[in-house]
Amino acid sequence: MxxxxxxxxxxxxxxxxxxxxxxxxxxxxxxxYRTQQSAIKVPFFHILTEALEISVSDDASxxxxxxxxxxxxxxxxxxxxxxxxxxxxxxxPQTREQFGRDVMVVVDLSGSMAEKDFTSTDGIKISRLDAVKKVLNNFAKTRKGDRLGLILFGDAAFVQTPFTADHDVWLDLLNQTRVEMAGKSTHLGDAIGLTIKRFEDSNNSQPLNTTSREKVAIILTDGNDTDSYVPPMDAAKVAKVKGVRIHMIAIGDPQTVGEQALDMDTINTIADASGGQAFQALNQDELINAYAEISKLEPQLYQSTTYRTxxxxxxxxxxxxxxxxxxxxxxxxxxxxxxxxxxxxxxxxx
Known part of the structure; x- marks a missing residue:
């Protein structure tokens, strides 16, 4: 109507x-505009006009x-x-929202993530996974306009949350994660490979006239790769070709040995090969600073315009x-x- x-x-x-x-x-x-009309001439016309006090004009009315x-x-x-x-x-009035980036957050759920070597702001010892959840809750609030996804990995990698602009749903699914729900190992290379695949699937599902979004992955791990089907270095090279920028965050004790030892050389190489940066977080403050630095490196590209048909x-x-x-x-x-x-x-x- x-x-x-x-x-x-x-x-x-x-x-x-x-x-x-x-x-x-x-x-x-x-x-x-004056028009001529038929008239009858009478000799006493002027007497009539004077008696009736009528003004007259010549030749037209x-x-x-x-x-x-x-x-x-x-x-x-x-x-x-x-x-x-x-x-x-x-x-x-209608609002048109243009989202800036697709950000895939990749979290390691191996057994070592249960170690309580992080201290909360209240001075309480918390596990590495709980510390990650707290920091990611604040990180999501700064990513207005970005679509967030969540991949969990251990013995295998799986998608916990596909790309979504609903950050509340994303946080709910993040808070449902538990240590070792993906296994005890650290298949870092497989997680990178799944991340690239999800970005490719997202691009294929977009309309042809839609501008492609920037693709950013943030991978958090506390150990080295163990028997991935895809070597992490090869996966990082593919990510570079596909335009996926990977930021690496290594947490935990660097003095750890064995499967849970941090391979900082591999972590730095993955970040450099894909165009991202590597961070090391030994405590809660350093973890917060790492995500803050990533927010600076990947500023918001969100645009909202209002129009009326x-x-x-x-x-x-x-x-x-x-x-x-x-x-x-x-x-x-x-x-x-x-x-x-x-x-x-x-x-x-x-």
Whole structure:
């Protein structure tokens, strides 16, 4: 249904309204139209005009429009000018959101993530995974406009949350994660490979005319790779080709040996090969600083624009003018026929 409230109507060419008083100016300045009519000459015409005090003019008489004709002409002039201003109906405000980046957060859930060697802001010892959850809760609040995804890995990698702009849902699924729910090992290379695949699937699902988003992965691990099907270095090279930038965050004790030892050389190489950066977080503050630095490296690209749809309604004043003309002329035609009929009946009766 069309809403014709004044607040929703915009005139594209309002300067045409300056011509509203033009007919009045013309009638004041331009001479009136005079027409010649048949007349009977009488020798005592001047005596009649003096007796009746009537002013006369030579050779022509002035035509004076009836009141209804003046109203009809005025309405027609107003409707024509309104149509020339091109009135446009504005639709309700709509918001168009343009998302900036696709950010895939990859979290290691191996058994060592249960180690309580991090201290919370309250001074309480918490596990590495709980520390990661707290920091990611704050990180998600700074990523307005970004779509976040979540991949968990251990003995294998799996998608916990596909890319979504609903950060509340993303945080709920993050908080449901538990240590070793993906196994005890650290298949870092497989996690990178799955991350690349998810980015590719996301690109293929986008419309053709949609601008591709920047692709960023943040991988958090506290150990080295153990028997991945895809070596981490090879996966990082593929990520570079596919345009996926990987930031690495290594947490835990660097003095650890065995499968849980941090391989900082591999972590730095993965980040460098993909165009990202590597960070090492030995405590809660360093972990917070690592995500803060990533936020600086990947600033928000979110844009929100408000617009209103426009629909021209200039045809309605023209249609109204034609309808008024048809009604007036239809009425006058009926009136003329009725008078003619009455007159003919009167003559016939006589």
């Amino acid at each position: 069309i809403n014709l409230s004044w607040s929703s109507i915009e005139f594209i060419h309002p300067m045409w309204l300056w011509l509203l008083p033009l007919p009045l100016l013309i009638t004041r300045i331009a001479p009136s 002035r035509l004076t429009p009836a009141k209804w004709q003046r109203i009809l002409l005025s309405l027609s002039w107003v409707m024509i000018l309104i149509a020339l201003t091109k009135p446009t109906l504005l639709g309700p 426009k629909q021209s309604i200039h045809q309605y004043p023209v249609m109204l003018m034609l309808l008024i003309h048809l009604c007036f002329f239809g009425f006058m035609s009926c009136k003329y026929v009725w008078r003619k009929t009455v007159k003919s009946k009167g003559e016939h009766h006589v």
